[in-house]
Amino acid sequence: MRLAAPCCCAAKERRLGKGSAFRLCLLSATLLLCLQLLLRYSRGSANAKLLGADAVAEHSPGTSRNGKANGATAPRRRQVTYVRNGLRRSAAEPTCCLQGAPPHNSRRKTIRWHIDLQPWASPIPSLSKEALRLLKYISTIQMSCDHMNKNLPETPDSLKRPWAVCLDDRLNLVHRMKSKQCRLYSLGLGDDDNQFELSMANSGCEVHRFDPSIKPAHIQEGHLWYHRLSIDWRDPNPAIAAHKLHASTKKLGTILNDFGHHEIDILKADMESAEWKILENLILEDVVPRIGQLVFEIHVHWPGFEVSGNDSTVVRYWYSLLKELELKDFRLFYTYKDLSKPQIFLKREAFNASSCYTLSWVNTRWK
Ligand SMILES: *[C@@H]1O[C@H](CO)[C@@H](O)[C@H](O)[C@H]1NC(C)=O
Numbered sequence: 001m002r003l004a005a006p007c008c009c010a011a012k013e014r015r016l017g018k019g020s021a022f023r024l025c026l027l028s029a030t031l032l033l034c035l036q037l038l039l040r041y042s043r044g045s046a047n048a049k050l051l052g053a054d055a056v057a058e059h060s061p062g063t064s065r066n067g068k069a070n071g072a073t074a075p076r077r078r079q080v081t082y083v084r085n086g087l088r089r090s091a092a093e094p095t096c097c098l099q100g101a102p103p104h105n106s107r108r109k110t111i112r113w114h115i116d117l118q119p120w121a122s123p124i125p126s127l128s129k130e131a132l133r134l135l136k137y138i139s140t141i142q143m144s145c146d147h148m149n150k151n152l153p154e155t156p157d158s159l160k161r162p163w164a165v166c167l168d169d170r171l172n173l174v175h176r177m178k179s180k181q182c183r184l185y186s187l188g189l190g191d192d193d194n195q196f197e198l199s200m201a202n203s204g205c206e207v208h209r210f211d212p213s214i215k216p217a218h219i220q221e222g223h224l225w226y227h228r229l230s231i232d233w234r235d236p237n238p239a240i241a242a243h244k245l246h247a248s249t250k251k252l253g254t255i256l257n258d259f260g261h262h263e264i265d266i267l268k269a270d271m272e273s274a275e276w277k278i279l280e281n282l283i284l285e286d287v288v289p290r291i292g293q294l295v296f297e298i299h300v301h302w303p304g305f306e307v308s309g310n311d312s313t314v315v316r317y318w319y320s321l322l323k324e325l326e327l328k329d330f331r332l333f334y335t336y337k338d339l340s341k342p343q344i345f346l347k348r349e350a351f352n353a354s355s356c357y358t359l360s361w362v363n364t365r366w367k
């Protein structure tokens with residue numbers, strides 16, 4: 001068709017010289033034919049362009065902007081390929097933007113719903129392998145502490161309580177106690193033993209004891225506060241809480257925010273098996289980095305509140321929780337096997353275990 005048009009116009013020029021009416025008529029007819037051919041040609045090429053654009057759009061949805069650009073087919077395709085590569089790259093590497101983003105942005109994205117489970121202790125899951133791994137883990141010190149608080153039990157059957165905090169000079173706690181900036185949270189369930197809290201209050205700590213059994217909402221005795229609150233791993237449903245007079249159960253992160261406390265130097269928890277879910281909540285909500293030392297009594301005679309699965313699954317879950325602390329640079333410096341409690345592990349007398357251990361960790365990232 002490209003050749004047909006110039007040939008037609010050349011014929012028109014040659015015939016103009018003769019001048020006869022018949023030939024003029026013939027010329028007009030030829031001209032009309034030429035025009036028609038030209039029209040068809042231009043319409044055809046327009047269709048071809050449209051078809052080309054459609055084809056591009058089909059190949060890469062969302063890139064029709066490039067398909068409309070002028071130019072021959074080959075460069076247009078190259079352009080499209082480039083765009084598609086770009087799209088694929090950004091989809092395959094979602095971390096590229098996180099790395100460059102300010103910490104505020106990446107923090108917002110770290111919402112966690114589950115702790116990371118450690119691999120099974122053995123290729124075929126077995127309770128004894130899981131139990132022995134956990135028991136070995138909780139009886140192995142990861143960091144030595146030269147100066148601990150006084151009144152720790154020297155023998156396993158001592159009446160003294162094993163609440164150990166590390167007062168080594170290289171850690172910040174001892175200095176914060178001297179400058180009376182230390183803050184201790186004590187979670188318990190109406191336990192009468194107050195010796196540890198009193199001695200910490202007398203050594204320069206502001207002590208907050210959470211005890212749902214007291215009557216007034218808050219009591220202050222010197223540096224020792226009592227709050228009629230109990231710590232949970234979830235906030236109560238407001239609809240239910242409204243009907244309960246003494247419903248004052250909150251997550252630790254919520255209490256920290258309510259009290260305007262950004263950090264706690266020591267968190268002591270004696271929660272009769274609620275400690276596992278509370279610890280999980282502190283890890284998932286990233287509250288643990290705000291705590292300097294952890295003193296937890298852990299219970300292993302039953303899975304604990306809202307911990308489900310068969311026995312090996314439960315022990316693996318406990319172990320994974322403690323490993324999460326280690327990953328956050330907490331180091332175990334004190335471990336106490338309580339022989340005054342029943343020697344039971346998941347309802348069995350087995351593994352030479354006690355139902356109750358007291359463990360203390362230092363957060364080595366604590367400033
Ligand atoms: C416990 O449950 C886990 C996961 O559901 C399973 O893989 C494992 O074999 C079970 N262990 C025993 C001892 O039944």
Ligand SMILES: *[C@@H]1O[C@H](CO)[C@@H](O)[C@H](O)[C@H]1NC(C)=O
Pocket residue numbers: 337352
């Ligand atoms: C059982 O535990 C006790 C106290 O921790 C320890 O003295 C004893 O050696 C253990 N027995 C065995 C067989 O491991």
